[in-house]
Amino acid sequence: MNEKQRKEQSQINQVDPADVKSEQENLQRLKSKTSDDFLKYFEATYEPPNMKKAKKRLRKEVEYHDDFEIEEQFQGLGNGKKFLIRTYGCQMNEHDTEVMSGILTEMGYEATTDQNEADIILLNTCAIRENAENKVFGEIGHLKALKRENPDLIIGVCGCMSQEESVVNRILKKHQYVDLIFGTHNIHRLPQLVYNALMSKEMVVEVWSKEGDIIENLPKRREGRIKAWVNIMYGCDKFCTYCIVPYTRGKERSRRPEDIIQEIRHLAAQGYKEVTLLGQNVNAYGKDLDMDYGLGDLMDEIRKIDIPRVKFTTSHPRDFDDRLIEVLAKGGNLMPYIHLPVQSGSSEVLRVMARRYTRESYLELVRKIKEQIPNAALTTDIIVGFPNETEEQFEETVSLYHEVGFEGAYTFIFSPRDGTPAARIEDNVSEDVKKQRLHRLNEVVNEYSRKAMEKYKGKIVKVLVEGTSKSNDDKLAGYTERGKLVNFEGPKSAIGEIVNVKITETKTWTLDGEMVEETVAEPVEVI
Numbered sequence: 023m024n025e026k027q028r029k030e031q032s033q034i035n036q037v038d039p040a041d042v043k044s045e046q047e048n049l050q051r052l053k054s055k056t057s058d059d060f061l062k063y064f065e066a067t068y069e070p071p072n073m074k075k076a077k078k079r080l081r082k083e084v085e086y087h088d089d090f091e092i093e094e095q096f097q098g099l100g101n102g103k104k105f106l107i108r109t110y111g112c113q114m115n116e117h118d119t120e121v122m123s124g125i126l127t128e129m130g131y132e133a134t135t136d137q138n139e140a141d142i143i144l145l146n147t148c149a150i151r152e153n154a155e156n157k158v159f160g161e162i163g164h165l166k167a168l169k170r171e172n173p174d175l176i177i178g179v180c181g182c183m184s185q186e187e188s189v190v191n192r193i194l195k196k197h198q199y200v201d202l203i204f205g206t207h208n209i210h211r212l213p214q215l216v217y218n219a220l221m222s223k224e225m226v227v228e229v230w231s232k233e234g235d236i237i238e239n240l241p242k243r244r245e246g247r248i249k250a251w252v253n254i255m256y257g258c259d260k261f262c263t264y265c266i267v268p269y270t271r272g273k274e275r276s277r278r279p280e281d282i283i284q285e286i287r288h289l290a291a292q293g294y295k296e297v298t299l300l301g302q303n304v305n306a307y308g309k310d311l312d313m314d315y316g317l318g319d320l321m322d323e324i325r326k327i328d329i330p331r332v333k334f335t336t337s338h339p340r341d342f343d344d345r346l347i348e349v350l351a352k353g354g355n356l357m358p359y360i361h362l363p364v365q366s367g368s369s370e371v372l373r374v375m376a377r378r379y380t381r382e383s384y385l386e387l388v389r390k391i392k393e394q395i396p397n398a399a400l401t402t403d404i405i406v407g408f409p410n411e412t413e414e415q416f417e418e419t420v421s422l423y424h425e426v427g428f429e430g431a432y433t434f435i436f437s438p439r440d441g442t443p444a445a446r447i448e449d450n451v452s453e454d455v456k457k458q459r460l461h462r463l464n465e466v467v468n469e470y471s472r473k474a475m476e477k478y479k480g481k482i483v484k485v486l487v488e489g490t491s492k493s494n495d496d497k498l499a500g501y502t503e504r505g506k507l508v509n510f511e512g513p514k515s516a517i518g519e520i521v522n523v524k525i526t527e528t529k530t531w532t533l534d535g536e537m538v539e540e541t542v543a544e545p546v547e548v549i
């Protein structure tokens with residue numbers, strides 16, 4: 023294939039932003055291709071995750087924009103029509119959904135939760151583990167009947183899975199009724215993409231391999247008026263050997279501090295009570311900014327904003343520096359809740375995972391955190407059954423759990439992800455053993471969670487009331503400063519407020535209580 027052909031093909035599927043020509047031209051091209059052509063083009067041009075190449079990604083490619091606008095031709099395209107977005111996976115996806123909802127709303131679409139009245143359904147997908155992907159494929163299958171009943175329905179697949187070659191291939195081959203596939207770097211192109219999907223008889227596929235730029239002024243339609251997500255950075259450069267994220271989300275790109283602060287001030291002014299700073303690896307914040315400015319510095323400024331609660335997720339232990347601990351120790355609106363994924367308690371496994379820390383250095387970090395922030399609640403993520411994990415190595419994870427005394431954990435069985443180094447390792451651990459290890463670990467996790475909860479008995483805590491309880495409409499539910507879910511009796515007028523609740527009963531994962539007038543002694547919620 024010569025250079026010209028390669029370029030033409032890449033414009034159709036893995037479109038490089040620099041190559042995007044006039045939209046009309048693009049549309050013509052899309053119209054003139056059959057699904058088979060797409061498949062051929064796709065197979066010839068798509069590059070699967072490639073560690074060497076991905077690691078070469080250059081900083082200077084990131085550009086900041088604040089010139090997003092919905093072109094005139096797309097305005098009103100959704101008038102009288104409805105959209106539904108199903109979100110899978112992490113908070114980053116939830117927030118992307120808020121952005122896509124914002125864009126669709128500005129195009130005139132109205133949100134619906136009823137798939138039967140939707141004119142456009144988007145699946146915002148997660149690729150982190152195989153079962154997440156299976157769920158989405160199940161849903162794509164279900165949508166076929168809906169499409170048959172309503173041929174005008176636009177079905178779109180976006181999010182992390184659409185950045186994977188195998189997924190796009192499978193959809194192109196087996197689910198040709200899907201109208202649109204677009205990647206995590208193409209969200210701002212939604213108006214054009216929806217238009218293309220409406221006009222074209224063929225599946226519209228736009229997945230940029232190039233990392234996305236940062237676009238500051240995308241509209242957002244936030245879920246709720248109490249808590250808000252705020253992206254502080256995008257992507258991840260850590261390349262843990264099991265993880266697909268550095269390939270699906272691209273390289274680390276930090277937003278500028280002033281943009282983040284302005285967004286949080288605005289949220290505070292609108293009455294939001296809590297913000298969670300989001301990033302795949304928030305502790306790497308600022309590394310790409312050439313400013314000698316990190317997450318600690320950012321939090322030190324956010325601390326002064328008049329918003330009651332500030333949290334962040336997710337941390338990487340390697341980049342969790344002393345400055346951040348020092349700032350978090352100042353307390354105030356910085357919540358004493360730290361999610362610090364450890365993944366394994368064995369230094370040997372951590373080395374093969376390329377986590378860049380050891381059991382010892384992790385424990386040292388935990389020691390420092392506990393010393394300076396004594397009331398911090400620590401939670402973690404753990405993968406069991408990493409290829410060739412021995413019984414002893416697994417036991418080291420369990421013993422680390424005891425040593426730290428985490429208050430909660432998300433635990434997973436290793437899931438091989440196409441294109442990642444760990445997926446190529448020959449594994450001698452059976453699925454049965456992996457399941458047993460997960461079960462054993464979960465017993466420990468439950469025990470520590472229950473113990474952590476027991477310490478609350480009789481205490482008065484501050485609860486940000488989020489709404490009614492899931493299990494009982496007559497009760498309210500909300501979270502404490504250390505991230506514990508409390509169900510309690512109280513007036514509906516308390517929703518959106520921070521109230522004092524006396525804990526009357528403790529369970530493994532939740533607390534029960536009653537609203538009280540008494541104020542809480544400072545510092546609140548010392549456990």
Ligand code: 5AD
Nearest residue numbers: 264265363403404405434435436437
């Ligand atoms: N298999 C199992 N768990 C994984 N995670 C990330 N990649 C994989 C994988 N391939 C887990 C890690 C991470 C969390 C978000 O998902 O524990 O912290």
Ligand code: SF4
Nearest residue numbers: 258260261262265267
């Ligand atoms: Fe994946 Fe987190 Fe590792 Fe990044 S730091 S590669 S997102 S596990």
